[in-house]
Amino acid sequence: xxxxxxxxxxxxxxxxxxxxxxxxxxxxxxxxxxxxxxxxxxxxxxxxxxxxxxxxxxxxxxxxxxxxxxxxxxxxxxxxxxxxxxxxxxxxxxxxxxxxxxxxxxxxxxxxxxxxxxxxxxxxxxxxxxxxxxxxxxxxxxxxxxxxxxxxxxxxxxxxxxxxxxxxxxxxxxxxxxxxxxxxxxxxxxxxxxxxxxxxxxxxxxxxxxxxxxxxxxxxxxxxxxxxxxxxxxxxxxxxxxxxxxxxxxxxxxxxxxxxxxxxxxxxxxxxxxxxxxxxxxxxxxxxxxxxxxxxxxxxxxxxxxxxxxxxxxxxxxxxxxxxxxxxxxxxxxxxxxxxxxxxxxxxxxxxxxxxxxxxxxxxxxxxxxxxxxxxxxxxxxxxxxxxxxxxxxxxxxxxxxxxxxxxxxx
Amino acid sequence: xxxxxxxxxxxxxxxxxxxxxxxxxxxxxxxxxxxxxxxxxxxxxxxxxxxxxxxxxxxxxxxxxxxxxxxxxxxxxxxxxxxxxxxxxxxxxxxxxxxxxxxxxxxxxxxxxxxxxxxxxxxxxxxxxxxxxxxxxxxxxxxxxxxxxxxxxxxxxxxxxxxxxxxxxxxxxxxxxxxxxxxxxxxxxxxxxxxxxxxxxxxxxxxxxxxxxxxxxxxxxxxxxxxxxxxxxxxxxxxxxxxxxxxxxxxxxxxxxxxxxxxxxxxxxxxxxxxxxxxxxxxxxxxxxxxxxxxxxxxxxxxxxxxxxxxxxxxxxxxxxxxxxxxxxxxxxxxxxxxxxxxxxxxxxxxxxxxxxxxxxxxxxxxxxxxxxxxxxxxxxxxxxxxxxxxxxxxxxxxxxxxxxxxxxxx
Numbered sequence: 001x002x003x004x005x006x007x008x009x010x011x012x013x014x015x016x017x018x019x020x021x022x023x024x025x026x027x028x029x030x031x032x033x034x035x036x037x038x039x040x041x042x043x044x045x046x047x048x049x050x051x052x053x054x055x056x057x058x059x060x061x062x063x064x065x066x067x068x069x070x071x072x073x074x075x076x077x078x079x080x081x082x083x084x085x086x087x088x089x090x091x092x093x094x095x096x097x098x099x100x101x102x103x104x105x106x107x108x109x110x111x112x113x114x115x116x117x118x119x120x121x122x123x124x125x126x127x128x129x130x131x132x133x134x135x136x137x138x139x140x141x142x143x144x145x146x147x148x149x150x151x152x153x154x155x156x157x158x159x160x161x162x163x164x165x166x167x168x169x170x171x172x173x174x175x176x177x178x179x180x181x182x183x184x185x186x187x188x189x190x191x192x193x194x195x196x197x198x199x200x201x202x203x204x205x206x207x208x209x210x211x212x213x214x215x216x217x218x219x220x221x222x223x224x225x226x227x228x229x230x231x232x233x234x235x236x237x238x239x240x241x242x243x244x245x246x247x248x249x250x251x252x253x254x255x256x257x258x259x260x261x262x263x264x265x266x267x268x269x270x271x272x273x274x275x276x277x278x279x280x281x282x283x284x285x286x287x288x289x290x291x292x293x294x295x296x297x298x299x300x301x302x303x304x305x306x307x308x309x310x311x312x313x314x315x316x317x318x319x320x321x322x323x324x325x326x327x328x329x330x331x332x333x334x335x336x337x338x339x340x341x342x343x344x345x346x347x348x349x350x351x352x353x354x355x356x357x358x359x360x361x362x363x364x365x366x367x368x369x370x371x372x373x374x375x376x377x378x379x380x381x382x383x384x385x386x387x388x389x390x391x392x393x394x395x396x397x398x399x400x401x402x403x404x405x406x407x408x409x410x411x
Numbered sequence: 412x413x414x415x416x417x418x419x420x421x422x423x424x425x426x427x428x429x430x431x432x433x434x435x436x437x438x439x440x441x442x443x444x445x446x447x448x449x450x451x452x453x454x455x456x457x458x459x460x461x462x463x464x465x466x467x468x469x470x471x472x473x474x475x476x477x478x479x480x481x482x483x484x485x486x487x488x489x490x491x492x493x494x495x496x497x498x499x500x501x502x503x504x505x506x507x508x509x510x511x512x513x514x515x516x517x518x519x520x521x522x523x524x525x526x527x528x529x530x531x532x533x534x535x536x537x538x539x540x541x542x543x544x545x546x547x548x549x550x551x552x553x554x555x556x557x558x559x560x561x562x563x564x565x566x567x568x569x570x571x572x573x574x575x576x577x578x579x580x581x582x583x584x585x586x587x588x589x590x591x592x593x594x595x596x597x598x599x600x601x602x603x604x605x606x607x608x609x610x611x612x613x614x615x616x617x618x619x620x621x622x623x624x625x626x627x628x629x630x631x632x633x634x635x636x637x638x639x640x641x642x643x644x645x646x647x648x649x650x651x652x653x654x655x656x657x658x659x660x661x662x663x664x665x666x667x668x669x670x671x672x673x674x675x676x677x678x679x680x681x682x683x684x685x686x687x688x689x690x691x692x693x694x695x696x697x698x699x700x701x702x703x704x705x706x707x708x709x710x711x712x713x714x715x716x717x718x719x720x721x722x723x724x725x726x727x728x729x730x731x732x733x734x735x736x737x738x739x740x741x742x743x744x745x746x747x748x749x750x751x752x753x754x755x756x757x758x759x760x761x762x763x764x765x766x767x768x769x770x771x772x773x774x775x776x777x778x779x780x781x782x783x784x785x786x787x788x789x790x791x792x793x794x795x796x797x798x799x800x801x802x803x804x805x806x807x808x809x810x811x812x813x814x815x816x817x818x819x820x821x822x
Contacts, residue, residue: 086686087639129688158569198644217643219689228498228795231678231701232628232767233609236669238791243679243698244665247658254655258647267642268654270689271682275497277540278630278681278699278734279768280794287654288689290642323689356643357690380649383691384639 001346002112002402004102006395012098013394015042016082017090026385027090030159031083031125031136032060032168039082039094040174043122046101050108052120056176059137059150060169062122063180066104068409070115074188076408078103078401079121081360085129086157089387091195091394095375097122099193099398103405114409116188123360124174130155131165133324138360141181142367182364189335189408190370192361193401195389199380200353207396208343208350209374212336214362215354216299217292218325220306222249222268226316228275228283239281243273245316246285249309253289256305261298265356266291289320294328294354328354329362332369335408339373342403348396373400412757413523413813415513417806423509424805426453427493428501437796438501441570442494442536443471443579450493450505451585454533457512461519463531467587470548470561471580473533474591477515479820481526485599487819489514489812490532492771496540497568500798502606502805506786508533510604510809514816525820527599534771535585541566542576544735549771552592553778593775600746600819601781603772604812606800610791611764618807619754619761620785623747625773626765627710628703629736631717633660637727639686639694650692654684656727657696660720664700667716672709676767677702700731705739705765739765740773743780746819750784753814759807784811 019039020029029035040062044054047064054064065075080096100120107114128134131153139145151166160168169175182190201209226240250268257266267290274284291302311318336352343350355362355372364370375397378388389397430450431440440446451473455465458475465475476486491507511531518525539545542564550556562577571579580586593601612620637651661679668677678701685695702713722729747763754761766773766783775781786808789799800808 085688085691127690134690196644197641199646199649200644215643227792228797229791230608230768230793231680232626232676232703232769233607233611233793234676234791235610235674236676237673238610241678243682244661247661250655250658251662262648263646265643265645265647267652267690267692269642269691269693270687271654271684273682275794276681277496277538277794278701279538279545279678280496280680281678282680283795290689292643357641358643380640380645381638382641382644383686383688384694386639 002106002110002406004106004395004398004402006391008102008105009098009394009398010391012101013090016094016098020084022087024385026087026387027084028086028088029084030130031127032172033159036083037172040122043097043101047120050105052104055180056174057141057180058175058178059140060124060172060174061137061141063119065117065119066108068114068116068118073116074186075117075119076405077119077121077182077187077190078405079123080192080194081123081126083125083127085127085383087385088383089385091387091389092197092382093126095195095389095394096193099401102398103402106402112406114406116409118405126360130157130160132156135358135360135363138363142363144363184368187368190361190364190368191401191404192359193373193397194359195377195382196374197357197377197382201374201376202378202380204351206351207348207393208400209353210336210340210343210350211331211355211372211374212352213328213330213354214358215292215294215356216296216326216328217290217358218299218303219323220289220320221286221323222289223286223319224249224313224316226281226283229281231279231281234281240315241281242285242316243282245313245318246287248313249318252309257302260301264291264293264298264302266302292356296328326358329365331365331371335369335371338407339371339400339404342400342407346399346403348400373397413517413521413817415517415806415809415813417802419513419516420509420805420809421802423512424501427505427509431495433498435796437498437798438495439497439499440495441541442538443583444570447494448583451533454508454512458531461516463515466591467585468552468591469586469589470551471535471583471585472548472552474530476528476530477519479525479527479529484527485597486528486530487816488530488532488593488598488601489816490534491603491605492534492537494536494538496538496794498796499794500796502798502800503608503793504537506606506800506805507604510812513809514813517813523817525817527820529816537771541568541571543567546769546771546774549774553774555774595779598779601772601775601779602812602815603770604784604808605770606793607785607788608768608793609788612785612787613789613791615762617762618759618804619811620764621747621751621754621761622742622766622783622785623763624739624741624765625769626703626705626767627707627737627739628701628769629710629714630734631700631731632697632734633700634730635660635696635724635727637692637694640692642690642692645692651726652692653696653727654693656724656729657698659724660729663720668713671712675702675704675709675713703767707739737769740776742776742782746780746782749818750782750811750815753818754811757810757814759811784808
């Protein structure tokens, strides 16, 4: 069994934590931002240093490839994303990119024989934090999303300066050729290492999560509509307060969803208020509702719950619409078995698990065999600045990634 | 009794509705924005045309003065503000500026004798929508607010482009000399005409509100603090969801406040969520609570209610702080009587009332005799695009303003 360099991993974690550092230990590194571009340049510099050929496709996905010993074989890809949510941490996504870099660097440095070309990948805009939806670019190249719609996606925060994703893409200098997209003819497998982003590995005291798939999920937007009026003059009995109605709707959703199986997860993470001024009664509120479960029957029950939401709370009309949904994804069984075997041969404890979050590997698995490796997240926290995976845990995961890639290479 | 020009009022309402027109019938005209500056230039142009001398003070308050017949007498001021809330209407504030312009224009055109100099005023940043607090500039010149703190007020919306009020003020070209501030030596009275912003005049079928004062009010910020985690991985029982806690707090506040006298008004109009991303459990929420009543004893009860708020909802800590408060203000009795008399002599129906909203006249009344005239608001709506006062209603109010100014002049 081969091992990566722990010092090399430490150096990469520290280096990439600087791109978008938000001053509280974490980062804000929206896709295609100046900070994300700095991270891409660092990736390119390091991959060029080991002789990798670097190309980008039309969605700015980056591919750094080292040649294999046997001509005509397809590439084995490994990687993740380099963008973050607002005030996210130093591990989500980027640790999979670090794993890919470290894997290729180790193979070159140690002159480890391999037949296939090996490709380290950065997926563009996985979080979708500035330009929704999440997993945009893997979604586009795998045919899940319409490219024109993705390019037209309007930035949702001031940082976008009113631009669309397409405008940010054109300005980034990283838009390449459509023919460079990952595809099932030139690639034979994709492996993504990622932090678990949940508390299970830590609670179960396991080093490696062998991920057999991604749970099904859907995302709804719930709207309440009232009447904007002045805070100082409108008698309480005359009011149609859309925020009060939204508060009622959130409480109702919790009461109803809590009657479903206990392992369902649902989240109201985003809210938009109009006009959002302290002296005005709000007239329009919209909030997000994200629901996830492995079992389609449970998700169907959750959907029925949403459809039962009262059409009025506090004299305000309540409406809802689906923003997006994804069926559950089952990863390639042979690759899942290779991850499990590599972990075992390295002497690491592991467990089979589903992923709660969506990942680029999920869309890629529609095109070619793909799977994932999870490493523990301290206290289960992620998408926050406290997000943490120890160097030893990261090292173990990346060793599994390296040996799995080499096992795929031998198939 | 004198009358203003109905056509002149119509022209002004239409002209000023264009500065900041937001495409849905209303305006967004934040103080010192390009739109607000266009409105100020229109005001200056029209006042220069009747020979008024125009000056600004260090808070960019504008004063356009026509001379009186008797030397050495102090000025009589009348005016209001020209800024709006986001997606506000075409009457709030600006109708009082139109009233001031129309009053001075009528006096000049009709050569109406008057002893005192008469001054039309635009108060800067009454709404405080972009740079809190509300009534900032009248507050500064009347000694209610610290000027340095006002200048340091950071823009709360993207339109501010990260600037402070002081930076916007310097860039506006409208900052003048501190010695030009309205003051009790050079001014003897201030009259502000304003829309009611409530449903009372319409419900009571009265043309004129004779305003005897402004209710007391306070504004609190309520915070809930939880833990940011990934929406897809954190079991429901592990969560500390600050938005769920805020929803619980809003419902609790309504249940408790509704036990107080029925004419209290309270509003949760603004909410800030961190990080406000659909895939992340919110960790920090802050919302505003605005409370108003004429009776200090009722306000004290409301404050006791806030102080009783549970320190925890849904495993999230709940805290609160006062943002600002204002004692009730009683306007000058003699001026109130002159407004009532003018309305009567013009044959208009009127009623005595308190103002629910705060107004610049309230701070000015700390320095010199001041009062207000209210005109009806259709359906009581204001701070919204549906805000409406008919031309006849506006004309009646402005006729009362004109004759009240002339009555003050004769005192």
